[in-house]
Amino acid sequence: MENKGSPGKNIEEAQESCYKRWMNLQSQRIPELKQLLAQRKSPRDAETDRKLRELEQKIIGDFKDYAGKRVDLAHRYSSNYYAPSWNTPLENALIWMGGCRPSSFFRLVYALCGSQTEIRVTQFLRNIDGYTSLGGDGISLSDLTAEQLAKINVLHVKVIEEEEKMTKKVSSLQEDAADIPIATVAFAEEHVGEPNMAVDEALDKQEESMAGLLAEADNLRVDTLTKIVEILSPVQAADFFLAAKKLHLSMHEWGAVRDRRRRECIVDVGGEEQK
Template sequence: MDSSSSSHGIEQLQQGCYYEWMSLQAKHIVNLKEALINQQSNNDDHHKLEELVGVVVDDFQKYAEKRSELSDRSCSSYFAPSWNSSLENGLLWMGGCRPSSFIRVIYALCGSQTETQYSQYLQKMDESEKVDESAGIMSELTAMQLAKINEVHIKVIEKEDKITKKYAHMQEDVADMPIAVTAYSRDLVEVGVSVEDALDKHEEGMGVLMAEADKLRIETLRKIVEIMTPVQAAEFLLAGKRLHVSLHEWGRVREERRFGCARADAVAGGAGVGSEKSKRSTTC
């Protein structure tokens, strides 16, 4: 098997791993929604919800571990995946989402739910009706919880900056010897042994950084759910997964609108992720 066939095979495995993860995301969304609905009718039953939250976090770690195994053979695909839309790739940080974005989701949910409940309260004051308290639990985060989340946020941003600086140095190294000299000295750029070694070393470094970023993502997720109640953690995870799945679908739809079905089909492989209507729309 030549190197190009081997690289294609590895990318297919990486793509399959991603599609499995997206299908699992869709399953998690259904399970979290059902668990939250059931919890409303039985407020004392937090055990099942806590167990589900643990499963969701563990599944994310398993996905990161599997991805890390595949990145040992070829890592660059994860930094601009062909199975993603350009919208998704434009939002990537070290092959995934920024860990600090988890906390921004919390702040957004907090603000949105508080505003909704306040609006409901004002609207129903004159009608003497009870305000709907099931609109969301994230607005009930205590001052102590918010302080802990803010502390996590600050530390995560510091760690993100360190990883980003390491990556910036790696990008600068591409213009260093022997790559730059080889490219300059030859009209027909051939990949010699020295260049191959340099590129292999660069890709290996990318894999190390992605693993470091994945570790930070998992650590951040675990710290957040530890601070929250099981109900709050489930709401947070549900919101995060909906955002991820939605961005994948929005990107696919935008690609279809701009470039036609051929390109959209290439990024619509997450079967079971979108609605049935959206899946049918990928067919020309």
């Protein structure tokens, strides 16, 4: 069993550093997407569409690289990813298998489709001509074709099925924590803090299994993202990536704000908050 004192701290720092580099990269990709969308001169701007596709593949590559680094850093320390100390409490309350639910990607597509349609209707009623999305006329997420919607719906169902399978696996692992030899040792030990080889081996096995599930969940996230982008047009995918990155970064900031507000609040005996 490895010493989990100082080395464990160093690994957690490496995991947090990896996460921060990932967040910084997401911030950098936003202006790149906006710049290409702004350069798009018409709905049939093939050259800009090609550049958008190249950037979108880079973004998917970023995600794959990040997932690979997480797998490397999760060995025997995977539990850090299931409730990261570098996340805000709000983010950890919404976390699934060390990250977001892949099915949430579809909710974002549907939300953007609806919100952009509402904008277009509002502008039409106000007699505002020449509606332009971030990428030009007629190719926003509100213009998903029937074929695109059908493909997205089929993929959505498949992804939910995969999520349910993984959720059952993690539930089984959580139940194993109360199994032999951990339960018997906990019952028999007078001083739980003392080293115990059987418990250490059982917990190491637990962490390894959780690391495997983390890798499986990340693979599903990457695969789902890749397939959604294949269904969308270059501009629709760019709109989707912009929204997804803004949402991820915003959730972190909103969580930090709420966390600061929570620490500043004093709760009296009656349960009322006071500043």
